[in-house]
Amino acid sequence: MRHNKKKGMKLGTDASHTKAMKRSLVRALFENDRIKTIDVRAKAIRADVDHVITWAKKGDIASRRLAIATVGDKDIVREVFEKAAQGMWADRNGGYTRIMKLGPRKGDGAEIVIMELVTEPVQPKVKKAAPAAKVTKVEEAPVEEPKAEEEPVVEETAAEEAPAEEAAEEEKAE
Numbered sequence: 001m002r003h004n005k006k007k008g009m010k011l012g013t014d015a016s017h018t019k020a021m022k023r024s025l026v027r028a029l030f031e032n033d034r035i036k037t038i039d040v041r042a043k044a045i046r047a048d049v050d051h052v053i054t055w056a057k058k059g060d061i062a063s064r065r066l067a068i069a070t071v072g073d074k075d076i077v078r079e080v081f082e083k084a085a086q087g088m089w090a091d092r093n094g095g096y097t098r099i100m101k102l103g104p105r106k107g108d109g110a111e112i113v114i115m116e117l118v119t120e121p122v123q124p125k126v127k128k129a130a131p132a133a134k135v136t137k138v139e140e141a142p143v144e145e146p147k148a149e150e151e152p153v154v155e156e157t158a159a160e161e162a163p164a165e166e167a168a169e170e171e172k173a174e
Contacts, residue, residue, distance in 0.1 A: 008044065009040065009043075009044045011040060011041060011044060021041070022041075022044060022045050022048060023070070023071065023072050025037060025041060025042075025045045026045050026048050026049055026052070026070065026071055027071055027072060027073055027076055029045070029049060029097075029115060029116075029117065030049075030052075030071065030076045030079070030080055030117075031076060033116060033117050033119075034114060034115070034116040034117070035114070035115050035116075036102075036112065036113070036114050036115075037112075037113065037115060038105070038110045038111060038112060038113065039099070039101070039110070039111035039112070039113045040110075040111075042099050042113050042115040043099070045115075046097050046099070046115075048070055049096060049097050049117075050094060050095075050096050050097070051066075051070065052067045052070055052071060052077075052080060053080065053084065053089055053096045054094075055067045056077075056080045056081045056083070056084035056085075056089075057084045057089060057090070059081060059084065059085060064077060064081060067080070067081070088119060091121055091122045092118070092121075092122050095118065096117060096118055097115055097116065097117060097118060098115070098116050098117075098118050099113050099114070099115050100113060100114045100116075101113050102114060
């Protein structure tokens with residue numbers, strides 16, 4: 001039986017304290033756009049933050065009520081919904097947070113991270129070209145460079161051929 005066993009990280013506390021701590025961290029992240037916390041807590045709230053932003057992009061009243069229940073502050077939810085309505089995350093399909101590691105904490109060695117909201121637009125991935133067929137090298141034939149005198153001659157002949165072609169087209173039209 002699974003009495004009182006919820007999915008997710010417990011974070012070393014009972015269920016009510018974990019819920020309050022996660023709600024407080026989510027609220028702080030939306031207020032400040034960046035928080036400094038330990039790695040495990042940042043990974044635990046990442047899903048909640050992504051859900052709130054996804055609801056904000058949807059923008060209906062049911063989504064707003066779900067976000068208020070998760071964050072616990074109507075003013076912060078209103079700000080997040082306004083940012084989403086302005087198109088802050090319009091081109092992004094997830095991955096609204098970034099976690100950057102700072103190193104171990106001095107007292108107990110817990111990994112400290114900075115968690116922030118991603119505001120940059122998405123850069124589209126450049127598709128790699130299909131790998132070219134393997135080419136074997138062949139001996140190169142010596143190339144003769146055209147002399148300077150030959151180039152004008154080629155241009156003159158091209159100029160002479162153009163009126164001849166026009167005359168031929170006129171004769172066919174008659």
